[in-house]
Amino acid sequence: xxxxxxxxxxxxxxxxxxxxxxxxxxxxxxxxxxxxxxxxxxxxxxxxxxxxxxxxxxxxxxxxxxxxxxxxxxxxxxxxxxxxxxxxxxxxxxxxxxxxxxxxxxxxxxxxxxxxxxxxxxxxxxxxxxxxxxxxxxxxxxxxxxxxxxxxxxxxxxxxxxxxxxxxxxxxxxxxxxxxxxxxxxxxxxxxxxxxxxxxxxxxxxxxxxxxxxxxxxxxxxxxxxxxxxxxxxxxxxxxxxxxxxxxxxxxxxxxxxxxxxxxxxxxxxxxxxxxxxxxxxxxxxxxxxxxxxxxxxxxxxxxxxxxxxxxxxxxxxxxxxxxxxxxxxxxxxxxxxxxxxxxxxxxxxxxxxxxxxxxxxxxxxxxxxxxxxxxxxxxxxxxxxxxxxxxxxxxxxxxxxxxxxxxxxxxxxxxxxxxxxxxxxxxxxxxxxxxxxxxxxxxxxxxxxxxxxxxxxxxxxxxxxxxxxxxxxxxxxxxxxxxxxxx
Numbered sequence: 120x121x122x123x124x125x126x127x128x129x130x131x132x133x134x135x136x137x138x139x140x141x142x143x144x145x146x147x148x149x150x151x152x153x154x155x156x157x158x159x160x161x162x163x164x165x166x167x168x169x170x171x172x173x174x175x176x177x178x179x180x181x182x183x184x185x186x187x188x189x190x191x192x193x194x195x196x197x198x199x200x201x202x203x204x205x206x207x208x209x210x211x212x213x214x215x216x217x218x219x220x221x222x223x224x225x226x227x228x229x230x231x232x233x234x235x236x237x238x239x240x241x242x243x244x245x246x247x248x249x250x251x252x253x254x255x256x257x258x259x260x261x262x263x264x265x266x267x268x269x270x271x272x273x274x275x276x277x278x279x280x281x282x283x284x285x286x287x288x289x290x291x292x293x294x295x296x297x298x299x300x301x302x303x304x305x306x307x308x309x310x311x312x313x314x315x316x317x318x319x320x321x322x323x324x325x326x327x328x329x330x331x332x333x334x335x336x337x338x339x340x341x342x343x344x345x346x347x348x349x350x351x352x353x354x355x356x357x358x359x360x361x362x363x364x365x366x367x368x369x370x371x372x373x374x375x376x377x378x379x380x381x382x383x384x385x386x387x388x389x390x391x392x393x394x395x396x397x398x399x400x401x402x403x404x405x406x407x408x409x410x411x412x413x414x415x416x417x418x419x420x421x422x423x424x425x426x427x428x429x430x431x432x433x434x435x436x437x438x439x440x441x442x443x444x445x446x447x448x449x450x451x452x453x454x455x456x457x458x459x460x461x462x463x464x465x466x467x468x469x470x471x472x473x474x475x476x477x478x479x480x481x482x483x484x485x486x487x488x489x490x491x492x493x494x495x496x497x498x499x500x501x502x503x504x505x506x507x508x509x510x511x512x513x514x515x516x517x518x519x520x521x522x523x524x525x526x527x528x529x530x531x532x533x534x535x536x537x538x539x540x541x542x543x544x545x546x547x548x549x550x551x552x553x554x555x556x557x558x559x560x561x562x563x564x565x566x567x568x569x570x571x572x573x574x575x576x577x578x579x580x581x582x583x584x585x586x587x588x589x590x591x592x593x594x595x596x597x598x599x600x601x602x603x604x605x606x607x
């Protein structure tokens with residue numbers, strides 16, 4: 120057991136004048152199972168890279184452990200999986216690889232396949248299994264769940280619960296609850312460490328937020344009062360100064376005016392210091408502004424019907440026949456293992472040319488708003504993105520601001536956004552669109568917990584008709600009115 124100490128850490132990128140971290144100090148135990156949470160773009164991945172020594176910074180990071188980062192970069196994906204894992208952990212025996220894979224419900228035959236033939240979920244599992252065999256290393260695990268279905272997430276969470284010595288960046292609340300014993304929270308003005316799982320952290324966090332909001336109201340009232348007093352004091356001094364005009368004893372009045380002016384300036388300086396001190400206390404409140412969506416009412420109760428539909432790839436049926444209806448007011452979740460055809464059904468519904476068997480009947484003049492899983496096509500400025508998609512630019516940017524975007528992001532190319540910010544861009548676009556049906560494919564990938572809660576509140580308030588794929592169990596349980604399971 121040892122300690123990782125962070126002392127007075129200050130860092131900003133060379134291209135930016137704003138500090139991402141400023142005089143941050145805390146310490147963590149290397150035996151902890153540490154969940155790392157915070158708003159998108161606030162610096163979680165940056166902090167992991169600082170631990171890895173990738174950037175120069177001021178302050179100190181003191182540690183006696185070696186850090187390993189996931190996702191691990193595989194140089195040649197054409198190699199056998201066993202050779203890739205030996206590169207990750209050269210000291211491990213084959214039986215150790217097999218043992219770890221069994222814990223993750225991965226067949227050991229993958230060791231003898233080319234790495235690039237494994238699914239994204241299988242690649243995640245085998246790499247993490249090998250990384251945990253490096254004894255004495257501290258793992259920096261950056262969002263491992265984005266390619267995992269619900270069952271795989273449960274397996275990985277149970278696997279991590281038996282391990283220790285890691286920092287885990289994840290926004291999946293159930294996943295975190297299943298495997299961490301401490302939370303590292305990247306707040307607006309500091310970094311905080313708490314003992315417990317994510318749910319206990321969130322309970323304490325909400326309690327603290329409510330306290331800070333009440334304190335915020337009091338402080339804003341105090342600031343307003345101090346500003347008014349400062350203006351009034353300055354006004355009195357101006358009145359006395361003006362009284363010298365036409366006065367009989369200008370020397371006396373001038374002396375009195377000077378004293379009043381000096382006193383006013385002293386009082387004003389003191390008031391200003393008090394205002395600044397009180398204002399500095401208002402920096403750690405997470406703003407969770409409410410979002411809006413304006414769904415269109417559809418003329419009939421039924422919007423679409425799937426009748427024994429089966430997506431087909433390379434002549435192969437990917438799942439058993441799927442039959443269900445989408446009715447007005449429903450929020451349908453599609454559930455199934457990776458590769459079971461969930462995304463294909465959504466694309467088919469949106470009119471994309473997906474080979475399939477069975478019949479899909481879509482209501483006439485049905486307007487659909489689609490959030491795809493992939494964000495790699497996003498590029499250009501937000502202004503141009505709004506124009507090209509026919510949405511209101513002002514509303515679009517207002518939604519992004521409510522979802523935690525800084526105004527500086529509006530000056531960047533979308534391709535330079537973090538993965539979470541790109542996904543928020545697609546969701547904000549969808550919220551701007553008036554549609555009968557909202558089709559969202561894994562909308563929460565990379566999106567922070569606070570924005571997930573915003574979106575949950577939005578959907579439960581406005582109750583749009585939607586069909587979606589999402590592996591975040593907490594989100595699915597709160598939003599779905601029904602679940603359609605897909606089977607091989």
